[in-house]
Amino acid sequence: MSDDLALTDDDLDGGPGFSHRLSPARFLDRTLVGRTVILTVIAIAVLTPPMYLGPSWMRVGSYVMIGAVGAIGLTLLTGQAGQLSLATPFFMLVGAISYCVLGSADKPGKVGYGWPTWLAMVGAVLIASLFGLAFAPVAGRVRGVYLGVATLALVYVGLYAGQRWTSLSGGTANGRLAPDLNLFGITFLHHDNREKRVWYLFLALTVLAYLMARGAVRSRPGRAWRAIRDNESAAAALGVSVKRVRSEAFAISSGYAGLAGVMTALWYRLMKPDESEFVGTYSIQVAIAFLAMILIGGLGSVGGAIAGSALVNGLPGAMTLWIGSNHLFGSGDTAVTPVIFTAYVYGTAVVLVVLFEPGGLAALGRRGYLWLHRSPLRPYLPPPKGN
């Protein structure tokens, strides 16, 4: 009798076709092997490139990681909590300016507080989230596409502030130099191996961003976000404070964007506000690129956001390095550059995703994993996860 009631490995594993029983030790053993193999492959893939790739590839990779951090924040907001936002570049700008202001020394015409730079980085992220929280009167009330256009306003505010408050932003002509990050004596920007060091720094930040986002998605905040996304009335009836959760999601997402902004300043070694609202580092074009990343990756998927960034932020640099020139087809003023080509690729990818695979790359990945699960490798694989 007791045998019937006991949990089988099949139950633990969550799938059919796993009838023979394994001892707990053996069960642990096999999936642990699988897990370790997967983690090792990922670790080799992200830790070793600095050993065999040149500095220009390091810069492409670091740029992908900037996009990954921002896109993770946006996918939490738009994918998990269902709030459309075009304000990512604005919060990036806030983060970048805050980092430069807090971290550099006071100079005539340029305000600076001379904080230790690691503290300036933390401060910049906090300031960006506070700005996000300050948007709560709008973020908590305005819904759907209305919110999308409302957040567009912030990009214009950022443009104006960057042009106007030159004592903070350095102005559109010069900007300000990004202070070097000093982590317990390790510096990054003024060093022979700076591209490699920046790679490892950004990698650490991306992993941190990934783990925190995954943790949030799998626990209480994530459940609250999905509840208000799917049905606000039902969520409210279950005790979720809709306005509060909406504002919180916005603030958290802004913090991620702020970190991406600090990384952007470090990547360029310079923080320079844009001259136009449509083209530049903190412009509407960037907002659209971030939306493309999270949609291509699969709305709400943290891993997908990283994959989306690899495509949108990585392709232009990678193509330039592959073909060794800035002209893909044609020549002169109307040549197709890698940047334009990437825009075609991700624009088309967005259309195809909405039409044919609304779950994006994440759904394709899940499908691939299920396929692997039907192969003899199955006992070694951790069970597939739902959304």
Added chain:
Amino acid sequence: MSTFIQVAVNGLGKGAVYALLALGFVIIFKASGVLNFAHGSLVLLGGYVAVRTENHLHFLGSAILGVTAAAVGALVIERVLVARRPLADPISLALLTIGVDVVMSEEIIRRLGIEIPFLGKPYDGKPVHIGSITLFRTQLIALGVGAVLVGAFFLAFRFTGWGVAMRAQAENREAAALMGIRSGRVTAIAWVIAGVLAGVAVLFLATQDFSGAGLSRSTHAVALVAFPAAIIGGLDSTGGAIVGGAIVGLTESMSAQYISYDFSKIAVFIVMLAVLIVAPAGLFGTRERTRV
């Protein structure tokens, strides 16, 4: 006082163009539930065709071709892409149009290269003097054309079969379909009308008088300023689009005159945020009600 009248009339002229664009947003939103981010690209498409045909045709001929191109562009986006996903949520559909917009605008801007051609040769840069007041001819003509088109639209919306069908469908899509209204056709016509309005708008947008910049990325960006116009009035209110257009046009020209040119760009968005805080669905938009 004369400065004020000058600024007000020019602002209303700009407002008329914004109203044309905002009306396009609203018509499309009512018909398909999509906020059409590709509207800026339709504007560019119309302008591009008009510019490229200008040397071979009279201004009017190239303008008509441009407007037609924008209308066909809208029709293609609707039939080929949007109509395929009738059940997708509004955010996915908005993102779909963003994808279209990225490809279309990049391609047109690439084709333009370093050219920034101006449109509206017959009226651009020829100010009208009435006493001590100087008015931009482009804005005056825009005001007239806008009034005629908007008037025609409202008459059609009120009295033609399409207008009745469109209103019925916006009210209750399923009931309208059961009454034999051909949803596909009604929606397609709505997109064509929005495309026509975008094609007309660009004839005034890419001028010295209006934006000081020819057909380029900034034309696309100016089309984005019509978003606030549609949002202020309410995305599902046709009358609201006209009011929103006027508010945006006046805000822009007043703040450019009395505060600063740089500020005028964000003034419009600040007004929009203020409206949204008070009325989250715009001034005349239908407030979402939830029934449990």
